[in-house]
Amino acid sequence: MDTVTFCLQVDIAISFDGSVVIFIFFVKLMDGRRHSVDVPISRALIALRRVRSLRDPSTNSMSKLSTLVDNLNWETNSNNAITLGFENSCHIDTKDNNVPGWSGSALFREDEQHLSDHELYYGSRNCNSRLVTPGIVEGSDENKAQSDRYCKDYGDKNIEFALPAPSSDCMEGGDSCNEPDEISMHPEKRRRGGSKSKCKKSWHNKREGLSRVTAGDVSSRAGSPCLSMFDEAPKGGARMSFHRNEDDGCGISSCWSRSLKFKESNLLPNVEERPLLLNGESLDCKYNSEGVSTYMESPKSLCHKFVPKSFDELVGQSIVATSLLNSISNRQIAPLYLFHGPRGTGKTSASKIFAAALNCLSPEIATPCGLCQECVLFFSGRSRDVKEVDSVRINRIERCRSFIKKARTPPVFSRFKVYVIDECHLLHRETWDTIMNNIEELPRHVVFIMVTPNLDKLPRSVVSKSQRYHFQKVKEVDIVSTLGKICVLEGIDFEQEALNFIANKSNGSLRDAEMTLDQLSLLGKKITVSLVYEVNGVVSDDELLDLLHLALSSDASNTVKRARELMSSRIDPLQLASQLANLIMDILAGKCPDGVSEVTKKFFGMDNSEAEMQQLSHALKILSQTEKQLRMSKNQTTWLTAALLQLSSGGSPHDANDAKLSTRHSQDGDFQSTTSTGESLKHPLACTCQNAESGKMGMQDDKGNLELVWKRAVGMCTSSSLKKFLQKQGKLVSIRLTQGIAVAELVFDRPDHVSKAEKSWKVIASVLQQTLSYNVELRINLSHNASNKHDKFKKPSFSLFNCSRRVHLKSQFSAECGSENSGATPTTIITSDKYVETCSSECGSHAAHMCCHGKELFKTIRNNDGNALSTSVGTPNGLLQDSNAREAQSGAYPLNEGSNKGCPSVAFKSRSKTGAREFLKLHCWKTAMFPFRKAWQLRHQPVSERMVDYTLHYAAAN
Ligand SMILES: Nc1ncnc2c1ncn2[C@@H]1O[C@H](COP(=O)(O)OP(=O)(O)OP(=O)(O)O)[C@@H](O)[C@H]1O
Numbered sequence: 001m002d003t004v005t006f007c008l009q010v011d012i013a014i015s016f017d018g019s020v021v022i023f024i025f026f027v028k029l030m031d032g033r034r035h036s037v038d039v040p041i042s043r044a045l046i047a048l049r050r051v052r053s054l055r056d057p058s059t060n061s062m063s064k065l066s067t068l069v070d071n072l073n074w075e076t077n078s079n080n081a082i083t084l085g086f087e088n089s090c091h092i093d094t095k096d097n098n099v100p101g102w103s104g105s106a107l108f109r110e111d112e113q114h115l116s117d118h119e120l121y122y123g124s125r126n127c128n129s130r131l132v133t134p135g136i137v138e139g140s141d142e143n144k145a146q147s148d149r150y151c152k153d154y155g156d157k158n159i160e161f162a163l164p165a166p167s168s169d170c171m172e173g174g175d176s177c178n179e180p181d182e183i184s185m186h187p188e189k190r191r192r193g194g195s196k197s198k199c200k201k202s203w204h205n206k207r208e209g210l211s212r213v214t215a216g217d218v219s220s221r222a223g224s225p226c227l228s229m230f231d232e233a234p235k236g237g238a239r240m241s242f243h244r245n246e247d248d249g250c251g252i253s254s255c256w257s258r259s260l261k262f263k264e265s266n267l268l269p270n271v272e273e274r275p276l277l278l279n280g281e282s283l284d285c286k287y288n289s290e291g292v293s294t295y296m297e298s299p300k301s302l303c304h305k306f307v308p309k310s311f312d313e314l315v316g317q318s319i320v321a322t323s324l325l326n327s328i329s330n331r332q333i334a335p336l337y338l339f340h341g342p343r344g345t346g347k348t349s350a351s352k353i354f355a356a357a358l359n360c361l362s363p364e365i366a367t368p369c370g371l372c373q374e375c376v377l378f379f380s381g382r383s384r385d386v387k388e389v390d391s392v393r394i395n396r397i398e399r400c401r402s403f404i405k406k407a408r409t410p411p412v413f414s415r416f417k418v419y420v421i422d423e424c425h426l427l428h429r430e431t432w433d434t435i436m437n438n439i440e441e442l443p444r445h446v447v448f449i450m451v452t453p454n455l456d457k458l459p460r461s462v463v464s465k466s467q468r469y470h471f472q473k474v475k476e477v478d479i480v481s482t483l484g485k486i487c488v489l490e491g492i493d494f495e496q497e498a499l500n501f502i503a504n505k506s507n508g509s510l511r512d513a514e515m516t517l518d519q520l521s522l523l524g525k526k527i528t529v530s531l532v533y534e535v536n537g538v539v540s541d542d543e544l545l546d547l548l549h550l551a552l553s554s555d556a557s558n559t560v561k562r563a564r565e566l567m568s569s570r571i572d573p574l575q576l577a578s579q580l581a582n583l584i585m586d587i588l589a590g591k592c593p594d595g596v597s598e599v600t601k602k603f604f605g606m607d608n609s610e611a612e613m614q615q616l617s618h619a620l621k622i623l624s625q626t627e628k629q630l631r632m633s634k635n636q637t638t639w640l641t642a643a644l645l646q647l648s649s650g651g652s653p654h655d656a657n658d659a660k661l662s663t664r665h666s667q668d669g670d671f672q673s674t675t676s677t678g679e680s681l682k683h684p685l686a687c688t689c690q691n692a693e694s695g696k697m698g699m700q701d702d703k704g705n706l707e708l709v710w711k712r713a714v715g716m717c718t719s720s721s722l723k724k725f726l727q728k729q730g731k732l733v734s735i736r737l738t739q740g741i742a743v744a745e746l747v748f749d750r751p752d753h754v755s756k757a758e759k760s761w762k763v764i765a766s767v768l769q770q771t772l773s774y775n776v777e778l779r780i781n782l783s784h785n786a787s788n789k790h791d792k793f794k795k796p797s798f799s800l801f802n803c804s805r806r807v808h809l810k811s812q813f814s815a816e817c818g819s820e821n822s823g824a825t826p827t828t829i830i831t832s833d834k835y836v837e838t839c840s841s842e843c844g845s846h847a848a849h850m851c852c853h854g855k856e857l858f859k860t861i862r863n864n865d866g867n868a869l870s871t872s873v874g875t876p877n878g879l880l881q882d883s884n885a886r887e888a889q890s891g892a893y894p895l896n897e898g899s900n901k902g903c904p905s906v907a908f909k910s911r912s913k914t915g916a917r918e919f920l921k922l923h924c925w926k927t928a929m930f931p932f933r934k935a936w937q938l939r940h941q942p943v944s945e946r947m948v949d950y951t952l953h954y955a956a957a958n
């Protein structure tokens with residue numbers, strides 16, 4: 001009689017609602033070969049019965065689940081399957097035969113009476129496990145109340161039915177390979193109680209030899225996500241274990257804090273169509289009461305949704321990606337990695353990808369595959385061996401020690417225990433010390449990935465001992481193409497220009513770009529450039545250029561108007577300053593932004609002269625200083641406006657009618673090229689405006705520069721005696737820029753030298769003007785040392801004063817000054833504030849302000865705004881006669897204030913652009929006594945309290 005041999009094949013599965021199904025098949029043996037491995041059903045039952053041993057994670061009590069298991073209801077159905085149901089409404093049901101596998105955690109819900117919510121680890125496409133559709137077994141009413149209690153008690157707890165994985169000890173030669181059929185409450189416990197058999201196969205081997213699931217492993221392998229894992233796993237290791245998503249108290253969160261939480265059911269009917277790595281959606285699937293998947297928790301943002309999950313998806317970091325991949329394939333894994341670089345460039349994402357890749361079981365190089373169990377565990381935020389560490393929490397020393405202690409224990413499932421410490425610059429010195437002291441001794445399976453945007457804040461020893469990977473800013477072109485892809489995938493209508501603009505403004509941060517896009521997409525409109533401007537509170541490049549042009553043209557009134565207009569409604573002052581600075585940098589780099597008008601494109605021509613470039617770089621400096629000030633200021637609009645008015649001070653006045661910058665060239669053509677001490681030497685004034693915080697423009701004297709300037713200026717003197725005198729006795733001690741004028745301070749050691757120099761002040765001012773290409777205001781002072789010697793002459797009540805003379809480079813008209821004596825130094829005003837008298841007479845549209853003292857007559861011409869336009873001493877003849885400038889003479893206003901003749905408003909307005917504002921603080925000072933009448937530096941007075949300004953037409957100075 002033929003004997004037909006059968007064996008039992010048992011498959012076990014868990015359904016959508018958390019019910020457990022056991023399928024038992026009778027398999028006929030043919031030709032002495034069996035098609036499946038026979039496993040005694042008792043073994044499977046034992047496995048499930050061991051659920052009793054599960055502890056209540058909150059109370060550590062076993063009782064509740066024991067009762068639960070007691071309520072298991074075994075039934076057979078027409079498919080010869082045995083259905084295991086929980087009595088009560090906890091039932092078992094799988095909806096689709098195509099379910100490739102299972103491993104899930106059941107979540108007991110208060111509002112539902114059955115195991116309503118479970119988690120599923122995706123199975124491999126290659127998985128051959130078989131599942132049949134069982135009938136639904138409804139639980140009886142008798143135990144409803146009891147079941148309710150469980151549902152309540154475990155409302156927030158996950159019961160995880162985790163598939164066994166090869167013990168990580170296999171790699172480390174640890175103490176256990178998994179004990180068959182063990183059901184443990186926790187991996188740690190499992191390990192402790194596990195078999196001591198050694199399993200030393202290399203991790204690499206685990207990637208190979210996928211084999212079919214057989215009945216021998218039924219209870220665990222059915223639906224294994226990655227079969228290769230189980231080829232090396234101990235047999236039949238069905239495991240059920242609690243998993244608590246709680247912090248273990250040592251600063252290690254048990255899952256990726258930023259990963260999508262795997263909260264909901266994911267027994268997807270067609271997992272192949274939802275590759276894990278495509279986007280975050282696949283993790284957010286929920287099953288409703290009908291078992292139909294709905295997307296419950298959509299990704300929070302585009303950044304979230306398009307978080308890169310493989311090295312391929314990491315944009316613009318190919319060198320880093322290649323290097324990391326090679327280190328994995330060459331198995332050269334360092335204990336400490338340091339990912340650093342600007343924010344939003346993919347460091348954190350890359351650390352996760354690398355962590356996943358380290359443990360990925362795929363034989364493919366392009367890891368992580370996203371499909372193997374390790375990847376699935378990891379990307380669902382449930383890996384127990386890859387953890388994100390809160391850098392702030394482990395700053396407590398005991399926590400740090402506990403963290404290190406835990407790191408020593410072998411991995412639960414994976415090859416490597418990977419700890420990612422984001423924002424690691426927040427770690428304290430002691431924490432670093434603890435980590436670094438232990439890092440050498442830690443087992444090879446421990447890998448730290450430190451992430452920081454700020455390498456400078458890390459201890460040097462850490463930096464030098466780690467494998468550093470720098471994440472560069474993502475290129476604009478890469479950002480644009482990534483945004484484009486996202487728009488296409490998301491069905492967002494967009495203008496290419498808008499994407500270009502977003503990319504341009506995101507400063508190399510893909511995250512910033514994605515966030516902007518996200519925000520714009522929520523408006524539900526086509527993303528256009530104007531929409532981007534509006535939403536982001538930025539102004540277009542054309543508008544910026546317009547403002548910059550006005551500011552550089554010294555068109556004060558329009559600059560103020562335009563700036564106010566923009567800042568009142570459209571843009572934050574800080575943002576405007578930063579945009580302007582960026583624009584200037586673009587101009588300096590010869591980079592023309594897209595979409596600007598033809599006229600404005602002229603700004604970006606390559607033929608900007610050196611002087612124009614200097615003016616721009618000067619403007620850039622002012623803006624950068626202003627930005628610092630703005631951060632501390634409450635009145636940002638005013639300060640930015642004030643700064644804009646200073647932009648023109650870096651060069652010659654700008655011709656408002658010309659789209660190009662029009663700074664005068666230095667007559668000394670080779671001045672910039674012959675200097676040798678760097679950029680600041682190219683133009684001595686370029687470095688004089690460092691001290692904006694103090695409210696002064698300049699006063700940062702570069703000794704070498706000043707000497708050079710003085711040498712050159714003196715060299716231009718035609719009179720050899722003067723040249724000699726100035727060379728020997730004179731010293732240029734400072735140059736500072738203010739309102740487009742270079743205020744040069746000369747000192748002499750003796751009062752008679754001061755007097756002598758003053759007699760030649762026009763020549764000195766002129767040669768300085770030629771050297772600097774700036775309007776020059778000259779101050780001739782006695783040197784500090786010398787003045788100390790003459791302390792006896794000082795009178796505190798009057799102090800000492802500046803004598804300043806100003807030479808205007810380009811103004812049409814200038815005020816004039818001078819004494820009666822042609823060519824002689826005009827007599828300095830010898831009066832104090834209280835003696836100033838106001839004359840109410842009018843000069844056309846200009847009010848004349850007169851002050852008298854002794855023999856001198858001073859007057860200040862003010863326009864209707866109250867701005868002083870010029871000051872005169874005595875008759876205008878002195879200087880004009882002295883200067884031989886007929887042109888200037890024609891513009892000189894007459895002494896007779898009542899007449900309009902010679903006092904054209906245009907002339908004065910032009911004049912006012914460069915210097916009028918300074919005149920607001922015009923004071924007349926009374927000197928102490930002879931011989932200090934003109935040459936003393938007022939040490940304890942603000943330098944801005946200026947003496948009478950003498951102005952000289954540029955031509956006159958020549
Ligand atoms: N190189 C990149 N490739 C692909 N996506 C990126 C890249 N850089 C940033 N992103 C996007 O920005 C998001 C945030 O990136 P990530 O957190 O990795 O940047 P980070 O450099 O770590 O920033 P931070 O220093 O602020 O932590 C990602 O989810 C992704 O959407």
Ligand SMILES: [Zn+2]
Pocket residue numbers: 359360361362368369370371372373374375376
């Ligand atoms: Zn993988």
